[in-house]
Structure formats: C-alpha cells, structure tokens
Amino acid sequence: MYIYDQFDRQIINERVAQFRDQTQRYLAGEITDEQFLPLRLQNGLYIQRLAPMLRICIPYGTLNANQLRKLADITRKYDKGYAHFSTRQNIQLNWPKLEEVPDILADLATVEMHANQTSGNCIRNFTADQFSGVAQDEVEDARPWCEILRQWSTFHPEFAFLPRKFKIAICGSKRDRAAVAFHDIGLEIIKDSAGETAFKVFVGGGLGRTPVIGSMIHDCLPKQHVISYLDAILRVYNQLGRRDNKYKARIKILVKAMGAEAFKQKVEEEWQAIKDGPMTLTQDAVDHAFSFFQPPAYEAQDAAAAQSTLDDQRLSEARFAAWLSHNTVAHKQPGYAAVNVSLKETGVAPGDITAEQMEAVAALSEEFGFGEIRSTHEQNLVLPDVRKIDLFALWQKLDALRLASPVIGTLNDIICCPGGDYCALANAKSIPVAEAIQRRFDDLDYLYDLGEIELNISGCMNACGHHHIGHIGILGVDKKGQEFYQISLGGSQSNDAAIGKILGPSFAQDEVPEVISKLLETYVNNRTEEERFLDTYRRIGIEPFKERVYA
Amino acid sequence: MPERIIKDGAIVEDNWQVVRELEGDLPSGNIIVPAQRWLDEKDALQARGNVAVWLASDQSPKILGDAINDFALIAVDFPAFADGRGFSYGRELREQHGFSGDLRAIGNFMRDQLAYLSRCGFNSFALQNSDLEAALQSLQNFSVHYQVSIDNPQPLFRARQG
Ligand code: HEM
Ligand code: SF4
Numbered sequence: 131m132y133i134y135d136q137f138d139r140q141i142i143n144e145r146v147a148q149f150r151d152q153t154q155r156y157l158a159g160e161i162t163d164e165q166f167l168p169l170r171l172q173n174g175l176y177i178q179r180l181a182p183m184l185r186i187c188i189p190y191g192t193l194n195a196n197q198l199r200k201l202a203d204i205t206r207k208y209d210k211g212y213a214h215f216s217t218r219q220n221i222q223l224n225w226p227k228l229e230e231v232p233d234i235l236a237d238l239a240t241v242e243m244h245a246n247q248t249s250g251n252c253i254r255n256f257t258a259d260q261f262s263g264v265a266q267d268e269v270e271d272a273r274p275w276c277e278i279l280r281q282w283s284t285f286h287p288e289f290a291f292l293p294r295k296f297k298i299a300i301c302g303s304k305r306d307r308a309a310v311a312f313h314d315i316g317l318e319i320i321k322d323s324a325g326e327t328a329f330k331v332f333v334g335g336g337l338g339r340t341p342v343i344g345s346m347i348h349d350c351l352p353k354q355h356v357i358s359y360l361d362a363i364l365r366v367y368n369q370l371g372r373r374d375n376k377y378k379a380r381i382k383i384l385v386k387a388m389g390a391e392a393f394k395q396k397v398e399e400e401w402q403a404i405k406d407g408p409m410t411l412t413q414d415a416v417d418h419a420f421s422f423f424q425p426p427a428y429e430a431q432d433a434a435a436a437q438s439t440l441d442d443q444r445l446s447e448a449r450f451a452a453w454l455s456h457n458t459v460a461h462k463q464p465g466y467a468a469v470n471v472s473l474k475e476t477g478v479a480p481g482d483i484t485a486e487q488m489e490a491v492a493a494l495s496e497e498f499g500f501g502e503i504r505s506t507h508e509q510n511l512v513l514p515d516v517r518k519i520d521l522f523a524l525w526q527k528l529d530a531l532r533l534a535s536p537v538i539g540t541l542n543d544i545i546c547c548p549g550g551d552y553c554a555l556a557n558a559k560s561i562p563v564a565e566a567i568q569r570r571f572d573d574l575d576y577l578y579d580l581g582e583i584e585l586n587i588s589g590c591m592n593a594c595g596h597h598h599i600g601h602i603g604i605l606g607v608d609k610k611g612q613e614f615y616q617i618s619l620g621g622s623q624s625n626d627a628a629i630g631k632i633l634g635p636s637f638a639q640d641e642v643p644e645v646i647s648k649l650l651e652t653y654v655n656n657r658t659e660e661e662r663f664l665d666t667y668r669r670i671g672i673e674p675f676k677e678r679v680y681a
Numbered sequence: 682m683p684e685r686i687i688k689d690g691a692i693v694e695d696n697w698q699v700v701r702e703l704e705g706d707l708p709s710g711n712i713i714v715p716a717q718r719w720l721d722e723k724d725a726l727q728a729r730g731n732v733a734v735w736l737a738s739d740q741s742p743k744i745l746g747d748a749i750n751d752f753a754l755i756a757v758d759f760p761a762f763a764d765g766r767g768f769s770y771g772r773e774l775r776e777q778h779g780f781s782g783d784l785r786a787i788g789n790f791m792r793d794q795l796a797y798l799s800r801c802g803f804n805s806f807a808l809q810n811s812d813l814e815a816a817l818q819s820l821q822n823f824s825v826h827y828q829v830s831i832d833n834p835q836p837l838f839r840a841r842q843g
Contacts, residue, residue, distance in 0.1 A: 137837055140825045148822045152793060165791050168763060251763070281827040281837065287800035288772055288830075291765025357836075368769045369741060403777050408829050408836060415838035 131194055131502060132277045132422045134242045141285070142239045145246060149173045150232035157229060172252055172290065174245025175231055183552070184223045184231060185248040186238065188505050190258040190276040190300075191219035195492040195501040200241040202488035208234050213488075215473060215481040217545055217596055218297070219257050219505045220248055224552055246284060251292045253283035253364070257299045259307040260506040263423060264468050264514045266460050270319045270327055272302035274419035275356070278411070282357050289364050293371035294379035296364070297336075309507070311335045311344045311627035312599060314381045315363060320350065327353045333363060333393065334385030337593035341629045342382040345390035347397065353416065355401075358409040362401035366393070426500040426515060431465020436518040443522045450525050452574060453536040458521065465518055469498075471511035471528060472535040472543070476568040479561045480546040481509030490531050498524045508545055510538065541583045541650075542568045545596055549589030549606060550613070556589035558606025558613035563587055563642055570643035571650075580650060583663045584623070599623040601664045602649065603630045604642065615642050619649070619675060620667050631672055634680055645679055652678045685813060687795070688783070688805040690820060692813045697733060697754060699787055699807070713756050713787070716740050735787060738766045742774050749778045757803070759788040768801045775802035775831045796822040800830040 134142070149169070156166045176183040186201070201221060205213050208230050214222045226234060238244055247254055256279055258272040259265060279298070283289075289296070301308040302319040310316025316332035329351040335344025351359055370388075372378045385393045444451040459468040471491060473481050483491075495503045495513055498520050504512040511533075516524055528534035537543050544567065547553065549560030564587055571577055586600030590607075597603030599621040607614050614636040621630030637645055650663075652675050657666045667675070686695045697711045703718050713733040717740075719726055726732045735756035736742060742749060749755070755774060757767040767786065774780040785805040786798050792811045799820055808816055826833045 135841070137825045137841070141823065141827070144823050144825075151818075161791075161793075165762065165793070169793055251765075278838070284827055285797075285823065286828055287797035287826075288768045289765070290797055291763055291768065291794075365769050365773075369766055373764060373766075408834060408839060412839065412842065414842045418838070418841065 131192055132189070132273075132419075138242070139239075142242070142244055145173075145244065145285070146232065146235045146239050149235060153229065153232050168250050168291065170228075170231075171250030172247055173231070173235065174248040175226075175228070176249055181225045182228050182231070184226045184234065184245060185216065186221050186223070186243065186245045187248045187255045188219050188221060188243075189280050190256050190262070190273055191260050191505040191507075192273060193503045193505065195495045195503070197241045197243055198488050198492040198495070198503055200237065200243070202485040202492070204234055204237055205485045205488070207237075212482055212484045214479070214548065215483065215505050215509045215511070217481075217507045217509060217547075217594060218255060219260075219507055220255060221505070222548075224548075249295075250290075251294050251296075252290050253286060253292075253296045253298065256280055256283070257297070257308055257313075257507060259301055259303055260504040260512045261307065261459060261468055261514070262302055263425070264461050264463070264466075265303045265307075266462055267304040268302055268462070269304065269321065270302050271420075271423050272300040272308070272319060273423045274416070275300055275302075275317070275319065277422070278415070278419050279356070279360070282360070286364075289368060292364070292368055293373045294376065294381075296367075296381070298360075306623075306625045306627075309596075309599065309623040309627075312337055312341075312596075312623060313344065315360065316344050317356070322350050322352070329353065329356055331359065331363075334382040334390070335627075336380050336382045337596060337598050338380065339377055339591045339593075340380075340382065341593070341598040342386065343627050343629065344382075345385060345393075347390060347394040354411045354413075355405060357411060358404045358407065359397070359401055361404060361409060362397045365400050366396045370396075425463070426502075428463045428466065428515070429517070431517060431519070433464045433518075436465050440518055440521065447522075449529070449536070450522060452578070453525050453529075453534055454521065456536045456540065456578075457534065457538045458516075459512075461515070463515075467516050467518055467521060469513045469516050469521070469524065470506075470538045471513060471533045472538060473510050473533070474537055474543050474568070475532045475535045476542070476572065477565060478532075479548075479551075480544050480564055483511075487531055487533060490527075491533070494524065494527060508538075508543060510543070536574065537577060539582050540577045541571055541580055541585055541602075541646075542577060543584075544568065545584070545586040545600065547588050547595035549587070549595075553589060553594075555592060556606060557591075557608040558589050558615065558639070560587045560589040560595060560604075560606060563604060563615065563639060566639075566643050567646055570647065580654070581662050584621075585646075586621075596623065597621075598629050599627070600630065601662075601667070602646065607636050609636060613639055615639065617642075617645060617649075619672055620664065622664060633672065634676055648678045649675055684807065686785075686805055686807045687813055687816065687820075690817070692817070695805075695807075697785075699735065699756070713754065713785075716744060720744065733783075735785075736767075736770055738764045742770050742778060742780075749774065749780055750782075752780075752782055754783040754785060755780060756785040756787045756807075759786060759790040761789050762791045762794060768797065771798065771801035771803050772831065792816040792819050795819045800826065800832055802831040 299308040318330040331348040332344035550556035588595035588597040603618040616636040618630030733754035
C-alpha cells in the first residue's frame with residue numbers, strides 16, 4: 131500500500147486546518163450557504179434529507195487494518211456505529227454533525243485518510259479493480275497508476291471548479307472490472323508493441339440521466355505522458371463544457387456535441403503545448419510508485435495438498451462448498467485465493483457495515499493476510515491474500531459475523547443506492563426493494579441455477595446504483611406522486627459494455643419481486659446450457675420478456 | 682478613486698478602474714475595458730493609452746492574439762465563483778503566452794479561491810466584500826503542492842527525487 135511521506139502528511143494536515151477555518155467562518159456567518167457549498171462538498175460533506183452525509187475517500191478501494199479500525203472508531207464516536215460502502219469504493223457516514231466534521235477529518239488524517247474531492251465539481255476518487263495486484267488476468271497493477279494520478283488530481287488548482295463532477299477509473303486486467311467505459315475518463319492499461327506500458331484512453335462515458343458509453347480517443351498513450359494528456363483533456367473540458375444547465379454539464383455531453391474526433395483534436399492541440407514539459411513522468415517516479423505495491427511476503431504453499439484439504443472440507447460442509455465456489459476468486463500466487471466479504475446479508479441494506487464488523491474484518495485481514503482490505507464497486511469487501519489452507523477457518527469466522535452470504539455474482543448480490551430512506555433527491559425507496567427481492571429468491575439452489583446475474587437499483591435517474599448497466603436494472607420513478615419502478619434489461623459494465631433497454635411501463639413496489647420472477651422464468655425457459663441471463667437476452671431480445679411480464 | 686486590493690501578497694491601493702460597458706464614454710485614468718471593446722476600438726484605445734483588458738469567462742486569451750504581451754495588466758472576470766474557466770485562462774496566459782504583467786481576478790470569486798488562483802498565475806485580486814487582512818491568510822493555505830503550477834515549476838514527483 132502507499133505510505134505517506136512528510137509531504138503528503140503536510141498537505142493533508144494543511145487541508146484539515148483549512149476546512150476547520152472555513153467551517154468556523156461559516157458557523158460565524160462569514161461565509162454564505164452558497165459559498166460554503168463547494169467548500170464542504172470538496173471535503174465530502176453533503177446535506178441530506180435527514181442529516182449531513184460525509185463521504186470518506188478510500189483511494190482506489192485500498193485500506194489497511196488500522197484504517198478500517200479507525201473508521202469503526204469514527205462511526206461510534208461521531209455517528210451511529212455503522213457506515214455504508216458506495217459504488218465508487220468509498221464509505222459514507224449518514225449521521226455526522228456539521229460542526230464535528232473538521233474533527234472527523236483530523237481523526238482520518240492520523241491514519242492517512244481524508245474526504246478530499248469525494249463530492250463537488252472536481253476530479254473524484256480514482257477507482258480500480260478490487261483484485262489489482264492479485265488477479266490472474268492482470269496486465270499490470272493499476273494501483274501505482276492510481277496513486278500517481280491521485281497525487282496529480284489532489285488539490286489541482288485549475289480543476290476545482292469544473293462544470294460538473296469528474297470521475298476516472300483505471301483497469302489493469304483483461305476483464306474490465308472497473309467499468310472504464312462508464313467514466314468521464316477511463317484508462318485501460320495495455321502493453322505497446324515493444325512491451326512498454328501504455329494506456330487506452332476513453333472519454334465521455336457516464337450514467338445519470340443520459341447514459342453514454344465512452345469513446346476511445348487514444349489507443350496507445352505512452353505511460354510517461356499520462357499526466358499531461360489528462361491535464362489537456364481536463365483543460366478542454368473546463369473551458370468548453372456547458373455551464374448553463376447542470377444536466378448537460380458532464381463531459382459526455384461535450385464529447386457528443388463536438389464529436390469524439392473533434393474533441394480528440396482539441397485535446398491534441400492543448401497537449402502539444404505541454405507534452406514534453408515537467409509533467410512528463412520520470413522512470414524514477416514510476417518506480418517509486420510501484421515500490422509501494424510489491425507483492426507481500428507470500429509463503430511457498432504445497433498447492434496440491436491445500437487443494438485436497440479443501441476438497442475434503444467441501445464435501446463435509448455444503449455451506450462452505452457454496453461459499454467457496456461463489457465468494458472466492460483465483461489468485462496469481464499458487465496456494466492463495468482472494469476472498470469476497472459479502473455485505474449483502476438479507477435484511478441489511480446492501481453495502482452497510484457495523485463498527486463491530488469493521489473491527490472484526492480488520493482483525494481477520496491480519497490473521498488471514500497482510501492486513502489489507504479492498505472495497506468493491508459492487509459494495510462488498512475483499513481480503514486479497516488468503517492461503518487456501520486457511521479458507522475453511524476464515525469462512526467459519528465470517529459466517530459467525532454474517533459476512534459470508536454466499537451470493538457473490540448472483541441475483542442477490544444487488545448493487546443499491548441509499549434511495550428514499552436517506553437521499554433527498556430520490557423518487558422512490560430502493561433498500562426495501564432490494565430486500566424484497568432477496569427474500570423472494572432466498573433459495574440458494576435456484577439462485578445458483580440462475581448463474582451470473584447483476585441486478586442494480588437506483589432511487590432516481592442520477593443512477594448512483596448503476597441501474598443502466600445491470601443485466602437487470604431497477605429505477606425509482608415518480609408516477610403522480612407515487613413511488614414506481616421502471617425495469618430495464620441487458621445492461622453490462624464489463625468489456626461488452628451496454629446500456630439496458632427499458633422493458634415497458636413501471637410497476638408498484640409490491641409488484642417488483644413478481645416481475646423479476648417472470649423475467650427469470652423467461653430466461654430459464656429459453657436458455658441454452660451455456661448461456662447466462664445476459665446472453666439469452668442478447669440472443670432472443672426483449673420481446674419474450676415483455677410478453678411474459680405484461681401478458 | 683483608488684481601491685484596496687490584494688497584490689503580490691500584500692494589500693495595496695490601486696487605481697485601475699474596471700469598465701463593464703461595451704460602449705459609451707470612458708472615464709479618465711487607468712482603465713480595464715472588456716476584451717471585446719478593445720478588439721472593436723483598438724486604434725482609439727491604443728492612442729488613448731493606460732488601457733488594460735478583461736476577459737469574460739467565455740473568452741479564451743487566444744482572442745487577444747499577439748497583443749497579449751503589450752498589456753501591463755490583463756484581468757479575468759469570474760461571473761460566479763463556481764465558474765472555473767478563468768483558472769485555465771490564467772495558466773494559459775502565463776505558461777503558453779509567457780504573459781508576465783499583472784494578472785488580476787475580478788468579479789465574483791471568493792477568498793477561499795485565492796490559493797488556487799495564485800497557483801494558476803494570478804497575482805492580484807480585486808476581492809469584494811471581504812476583510813482583506815483576513816483574506817491574506819487564505820493565500821497561505823498550502824505550503825506543498827503535488828502538481829506543476831505557476832508557483833511550483835517542478836511537480837512533487839520530481840522534487841521528491843531531488
Ligand atoms: C445519499 C446521498 C447521495 C446523493 C445526494 C447523490 C447524488 C448524486 C447525483 C446528483 C448524481 C448525478 C450527478 C450527475 O449526473 O452529474 C450522482 C451520481 C452518482 N452517484 Fe450519487 N448520490 C448519493 C449517494 C451515492 C451513493 C451511496 C453511491 C454509491 C452507492 C453513489 C454513487 C454514485 C455514482 C456511481 C454516480 C455516477 C453516475 C454517473 O456516472 O453519472 N451516490 N449522485
Ligand atoms: S440514485 Fe438518486 S436516490 Fe439514489 S442515491 Fe443517487 S441521487 Fe439518491
């Protein structure tokens with residue numbers, strides 16, 4: 131993991147002091163609400179329906195045990211003893227007090243954490259594959275690049291008052307687990323013909339009201355130019371992005387209006403002026419960043435013996451077998467696995483975690499790994515380096531903590547925004563819908579038979595729950611003052627990126643589980659042996675689903 | 682009438698007067714006219730002398746062409762503090778056009794933006810409705826910076842290895 135040096139520490143401490151002063155001036159009436167808005171947003175603070183909401187940054191989803199313990203502490207000291215993992219790998223507190231936020235930020239700074247630029251019209255937290263560094267299909271670890279760019283974007287003086295928020299994701303593996311096509315900028319790490327690291331650059335993707343798949347504007351950007359090229363993109367956007375209408379202010383609208391080719395041309399012009407200047411990365415700087423992400427001290431494992439132990443355990447305990455096949459992921463290192471810690475226990479809002487669970491996971495990360503934890507955009511956690519011979523023991527402990535729901539990658543691994551229970555912008559509640567679906571489909575054999583399905587729920591068209599890119603998407607809509615739900619099919623966040631198609635008229639909340647059931651039946655009746663839900667949908671189209679549901 | 686502004690890190694009396702109108706009589710003394718007006722009335726304004734220009738937030742410095750370095754002062758207007766286009770114009774003027782005169786922020790920006798503005802090349806600030814003595818502190822918010830900027834020619838990743 132990255133470790134702060136004296137410079138990083140100085141910067142973060144100065145930031146806390148700055149926001150403490152701003153908060154005091156606001157409370158003393160010296161700063162207006164309107165002026166305070168961007169200042170607090172860029173320190174993670176939203177004002178919500180019930181209380182302020184503080185979004186704490188987890189840089190590219192990487193945490194250590196002490197940081198997770200500190201988060202647990204903070205939820206107890208300043209909040210109600212729980213928190214919520216977001217779809218951008220961050221964590222949110224739902225009940226902090228405005229006047230205590232500077233203290234929370236100071237507490238976070240003691241463990242090299244912050245809430246910088248987690249909201250507001252600025253460059254947000256970089257997101258990456260939660261399996262970076264351990265994935266078998268990795269081209270190159272995305273984390274050092276995220277760190278290099280985190281530093282570039284932190285308090286970038288030119289880009290703190292953009293037309294709209296700006297989100298960047300980096301994917302370092304063959305299978306895209308970072309949804310690069312749905313970000314303002316998506317970077318895909320590749321190797322050029324000489325074997326050197328380079329980037330494919332996508333711009334103008336996004337969800338929200340107008341979902342758009344990003345356009346590729348560079349197919350092989352040499353690594354040393356990544357900062358100057360991003361600077362050029364942002365400079366074009368900062369000058370030309372629309373500011374007259376906040377719904378048309380994202381870069382996707384600009385790229386669409388100009389055309390990707392013309393946009394690219396503009397970027398090239400800006401880039402030429404700065405390309406070979408001091409922003410050019412040095413090999414030393416790259417090596418320095420990579421030095422923090424070297425493989426930990428793996429022990430040589432007798433992989434065959436570990437496997438045969440696992441096979442025995444699997445046979446003797448069916449619940450373990452289910453967990454093993456759904457919640458663990460293959461690892462680069464022989465004899466090791468990456469483990470998903472499920473935050474999708476039925477009856478708990480997806481992504482919610484209590485202080486006790488945080489502390490327990492922190493301890494498990496030390497007992498069964500190297501004290502590292504990842505957060506995922508599917509709103510789960512990951513223990514990245516578990517010895518296979520320890521999996522059974524780990525499972526027993528997770529199970530006792532209610533963190534072993536064996537549903538990763540299934541229908542019940544629902545991505546869900548806070549919705550009407552917490553969010554002032556919501557058209558409808560989303561958490562109760564997720565729960566009703568999880569209760570309806572609580573038969574694991576049926577869930578497993580359905581295979582890989584992504585179901586995503588947003589409480590309004592801002593799309594925090596990524597409904598557009600769920601294989602099944604559910605969107606809360608307002609129908610004459612009533613909470614209704616529109617369903618879409620066929621979205622995908624992966625390499626085959628696609629935006630879901632709307633099924634038809636929307637449904638009342640209590641109808642939703644039954645509708646989902648009919649969609650699943652249609653799939654089961656039409657699938658071939660190999661097909662996932664998404665594959666069948668793509669082959670037969672939306673009509674058979676429509677017919678079944680609206681018959 | 683002289684006005685108190687922040688310039689080069691201190692509070693000073695300043696007698697540049699901002700003209701907002703695109704036509705009509707001009708006051709005497711040092712004036713900062715809309716860039717558009719300067720383009721329209723270039724010859725007359727050059728003959729008058731003591732003229733600077735201000736860029737509106739949708740006017741790139743490029744519209745001034747080769748004349749950029751003839752000005753002793755160029756101002757950038759912030760119609761609302763959330764409109765951040767001027768930050769890019771500042772950097773462009775300094776880095777790409779080599780402008781070395783007085784670069785001034787005018788309009789509706791706020792005290793809490795001074796540090797970023799100054800990093801983007803602004804050295805004078807006609808800050809409204811603020812206690813200027815107190816505002817000077819905001820210029821000092823950060824002593825270390827990650828990125829290249831006008832006041833920081835080496836990014837931190839280079840300085841770290843130095
Ligand atoms: C509860 C307070 C929240 C509020 C007020 C809120 C507000 C918004 C708004 C207004 C947008 C649309 C912005 C735009 O299109 O430019 C948005 C987008 C988004 N939000 Fe939230 N959000 C909240 C919570 C969350 C949570 C908990 C998550 C994660 C589960 C989340 C993840 C996202 C994501 C990923 C997007 C991006 C969609 C895109 O690319 O356009 N938000 N949010
Ligand atoms: S999708 Fe809408 S309801 Fe859900 S969190 Fe975002 S803004 Fe709120």
